[in-house]
Amino acid sequence: xxxxxxxxxxxDEIKAARQAKKAAKLKVNNKTTENPQLTKEIENLNENxxxxxxxxxxxxxxxxxxxxxxxxxxxxxxxxxxxxxxxAKKSAKQLKKKGAAxxxxxxxxxxxxxxxxxxxxxxxxxxxVKDVVETLKNIVSVAKEVxxxxxxxxxxxxxxxxxxxxxxxxxxxxxxxxAKQEAQRAAxxxxxxxxxxxxxxxxxxxxxxxxxxxxxIKSKTLEKSKTKLQLAQRFNWFQHLYTEFDKNPLKKxxxxxxxxxxxxxxxxxxxxxxxxxSNARCIALLDALNKMVRDYVLPAKTEFSRxxxxxxxxxxxxxxxxxxxxxxxxxxxxxxxxxxxxxPNNVDEFDAKKTLxxxxxxxxxxxxxxxxxxxxxxxxxxxxxxxxxxxxxxxxLIEQILCEAWEAGLQFRTLVVGSRVSPDAAEMLRRLCxxxxxxxxxDFTAVNYVMKTVSKVVLGAGALLANGAVVSxxxxxxxxxxxxARNRPVLVACHxxxxxDSLYTDAFMHxxxxxxxxxxxxxxxxxxLKDWRSNLNLTPxxxxxxVTPPCLITAVVTELAILPCTSAPVVLRFKLSEYGV
Amino acid sequence: xKKEEVQAIFMKILREEEDVSAGVAAIKTLLTVIENxxxxxxxxxxxxxxxxxxxxxxCDQPVTAISSGCELFMRFITFAKLDTKSFEECxxxxxxxxxxxxxxxxxxxxxxxxxxxxFICDGCKILTHSRSRxxxxxxxxxIKANKRFEVFITVSAPDNSGEMMHKQLVAAGVDxxxxxxxxxxxxxxxxxxxxxxxxxxxxxxxxxxKIGTYSLGxxxxxxxxxxxxxxxxxxxxRIYPLNQMDLPKEFKYLSNTLKSGxxxxxxxxxxxxxxxxxITLLFTDLGILTPSAVSxxxxxxxL
Numbered sequence: 001x002x003x004x005x006x007x008x009x010x011x012d013e014i015k016a017a018r019q020a021k022k023a024a025k026l027k028v029n030n031k032t033t034e035n036p037q038l039t040k041e042i043e044n045l046n047e048n049x050x051x052x053x054x055x056x057x058x059x060x061x062x063x064x065x066x067x068x069x070x071x072x073x074x075x076x077x078x079x080x081x082x083x084x085x086x087x088a089k090k091s092a093k094q095l096k097k098k099g100a101a102x103x104x105x106x107x108x109x110x111x112x113x114x115x116x117x118x119x120x121x122x123x124x125x126x127x128x129v130k131d132v133v134e135t136l137k138n139i140v141s142v143a144k145e146v147x148x149x150x151x152x153x154x155x156x157x158x159x160x161x162x163x164x165x166x167x168x169x170x171x172x173x174x175x176x177x178x179a180k181q182e183a184q185r186a187a188x189x190x191x192x193x194x195x196x197x198x199x200x201x202x203x204x205x206x207x208x209x210x211x212x213x214x215x216x217i218k219s220k221t222l223e224k225s226k227t228k229l230q231l232a233q234r235f236n237w238f239q240h241l242y243t244e245f246d247k248n249p250l251k252k253x254x255x256x257x258x259x260x261x262x263x264x265x266x267x268x269x270x271x272x273x274x275x276x277x278s279n280a281r282c283i284a285l286l287d288a289l290n291k292m293v294r295d296y297v298l299p300a301k302t303e304f305s306r307x308x309x310x311x312x313x314x315x316x317x318x319x320x321x322x323x324x325x326x327x328x329x330x331x332x333x334x335x336x337x338x339x340x341x342x343x344p345n346n347v348d349e350f351d352a353k354k355t356l357x358x359x360x361x362x363x364x365x366x367x368x369x370x371x372x373x374x375x376x377x378x379x380x381x382x383x384x385x386x387x388x389x390x391x392x393x394x395x396x397l398i399e400q401i402l403c404e405a406w407e408a409g410l411q412f413r414t415l416v417v418g419s420r421v422s423p424d425a426a427e428m429l430r431r432l433c434x435x436x437x438x439x440x441x442x443d444f445t446a447v448n449y450v451m452k453t454v455s456k457v458v459l460g461a462g463a464l465l466a467n468g469a470v471v472s473x474x475x476x477x478x479x480x481x482x483x484x485a486r487n488r489p490v491l492v493a494c495h496x497x498x499x500x501d502s503l504y505t506d507a508f509m510h511x512x513x514x515x516x517x518x519x520x521x522x523x524x525x526x527x528x529l530k531d532w533r534s535n536l537n538l539t540p541x542x543x544x545x546x547v548t549p550p551c552l553i554t555a556v557v558t559e560l561a562i563l564p565c566t567s568a569p570v571v572l573r574f575k576l577s578e579y580g581v
Numbered sequence: 582x583k584k585e586e587v588q589a590i591f592m593k594i595l596r597e598e599e600d601v602s603a604g605v606a607a608i609k610t611l612l613t614v615i616e617n618x619x620x621x622x623x624x625x626x627x628x629x630x631x632x633x634x635x636x637x638x639x640c641d642q643p644v645t646a647i648s649s650g651c652e653l654f655m656r657f658i659t660f661a662k663l664d665t666k667s668f669e670e671c672x673x674x675x676x677x678x679x680x681x682x683x684x685x686x687x688x689x690x691x692x693x694x695x696x697x698x699x700f701i702c703d704g705c706k707i708l709t710h711s712r713s714r715x716x717x718x719x720x721x722x723x724i725k726a727n728k729r730f731e732v733f734i735t736v737s738a739p740d741n742s743g744e745m746m747h748k749q750l751v752a753a754g755v756d757x758x759x760x761x762x763x764x765x766x767x768x769x770x771x772x773x774x775x776x777x778x779x780x781x782x783x784x785x786x787x788x789x790x791k792i793g794t795y796s797l798g799x800x801x802x803x804x805x806x807x808x809x810x811x812x813x814x815x816x817x818x819r820i821y822p823l824n825q826m827d828l829p830k831e832f833k834y835l836s837n838t839l840k841s842g843x844x845x846x847x848x849x850x851x852x853x854x855x856x857x858x859x860i861t862l863l864f865t866d867l868g869i870l871t872p873s874a875v876s877x878x879x880x881x882x883x884l
Contacts, residue, residue, distance in 0.1 A: 456823070489827075564784070564786060570881075
């Protein structure tokens, strides 16, 4: 009854007392840090890298049986301390573990080290927020691998370590690693703000690294860095010209695109430079278009011209990604579109195809073949016996002119000038020699010297611009300049289908960057260019085209007439009135 | 129709009409051929005209103007051929058109002279080369307009045609001075403009003219004097010389010299080629053109 006499404690009071007791117990527990449940909670928190309230509540729910609500605040505050303690402990353990691992399993540890080094390198190099996200992903993937390895290591170490780290489970180890990574990440993020810009290209390499085994990753990155120019190594004035030139254009074909095989084939040929030279490219394009038209199947309820136009657009889009179109291709496409647009609305599919194919054939015949013959005759009339004709690089038209002039009985010498960078001139020389023409080959460096023995310079052209400037293989302008310096007439042989109405005065605006490796002297092992990729101060630049100003050109030989190159606009106007393109 | 007959007609026109240039004379000859030698088909007519042109080219006269004039005339004729039915009709139209064409050509000189008028200012000194009917007319026009100016005329070897030009200018009341060909450089620094005629205008916009024009042009460019070429548009021809060597032989030498089989490199050429870069402006009946505009006009004409 005494118990009854005592002022009856309410349930609430008892509860409160219990709570107080438990709180005391908990505090003790916190200090010992051996409470497995708590560590698990913290692990979870660390894993998710979120310390928001919902998480705290969820842990409370899990542990409701042990921990009562009011103490939740205590736990959350004490967590910070726990973390700090654990971080310190872990770093100590890591050190120990490393030492042990070194002793016992060299292979695994070395792999692990490499990974760690990778991590740190990456972290130093990272720059933007995006990159941070990417590297986080990488870190997660790498961390998984580290996880596996460490489990193995710990399994090996278990015998030795058990006495010291009895309380430690695999989960704890994992948690340690997470904490370590977080710390690294934090350090890295801090560092990022300070790091300047030295290695911008690194993230792009990282992004492309797929989540595979380490060796595969390494070989991949090597490959990538081969095809992609480092940003710092791009020539400043030509930044806009650099494209991601991938050697395998087939990757660029969108899935489910119904590109005609001829188009795909042409794309591969263009990108691998199997088809090169503006005439060849133009003919190849028209041939591919011809096949495309032939095999085109008109979808139901579609107007022929519209249906084919959209098909054409997607095909061209693919082709132009493989290599930028040249003037002759642009004109050919313009011509094709012109005739496509002129088809009547209710045209029969068969008739339309026939018309287009005929037009394509006519274009090739008139604009390229017959025009070539006319130009050949015009230039032949300008060649006299005993002349020395200098030509630069390779041009199918020049070859035709020279061979036909030779077969017509003219006695002249041909001087082929080539540069080491491009093998075109050698090809030209081969073709001319095969036809029995007396030839001399000199390198571009000797052009000034040989110019005094030359009587006429005949050059090919990639495009003729509205201001009369000639876009041609890089080096042409140099040859024209040398000829000008010695007052040698410079003839440019150019079909009118290469005239375009755009206008630029230098080679900066429009150009193509060739493969920098072409600049390398392959036979020379000590070439300073050999390891240009690793030397950020070295910037090889291989331009494909240059622009010869009109003042260096005596005359342009076209199928219409021999013209001063300032008459290019007249030819364009004439063609517009005659062909509508 | 015989070669000699055509040549006789041609030489007669040249002799009788002092004022007519070789090109116009050639066109007149062709018109006479159409009128006098009756044929019954277009083909025959064509052959006849070809023969006549060939005959005139072997006439011991400077060929440049003849060939360009004839080429233009033939072009004119071929246009007429296409759109008629009977041959008589065709012939009639040809003659009609030929005469219109000739009238236009004769007007051309007056037009050119008028255009040049504003470029001759009071007190200026003009250097000219050899004899040119267009330049003469332009200067007479200027005198009529009461402009006071001074003219230097080169003697122009080997035919000393400058002397005749000098005589005609003095007669017209122009203050004219005859200078040696070799004095071009000496005089150049005091002249204000260089005004020359042309035998032919090439597609490049350069000119073919009496020998010595090229050196005159070079001197003028060096001393930064403007070079004005006064020429009728029928002298535009479709040739494109690359340099002096590339000029056709029949332009450079008389047909007699060519026939004689002498070593041509030892002969004096009659004409030289002045590239477009030495020419400031061309005064033609089509308007005042820059050299590069010539090929535009030629393309319009022939394509």
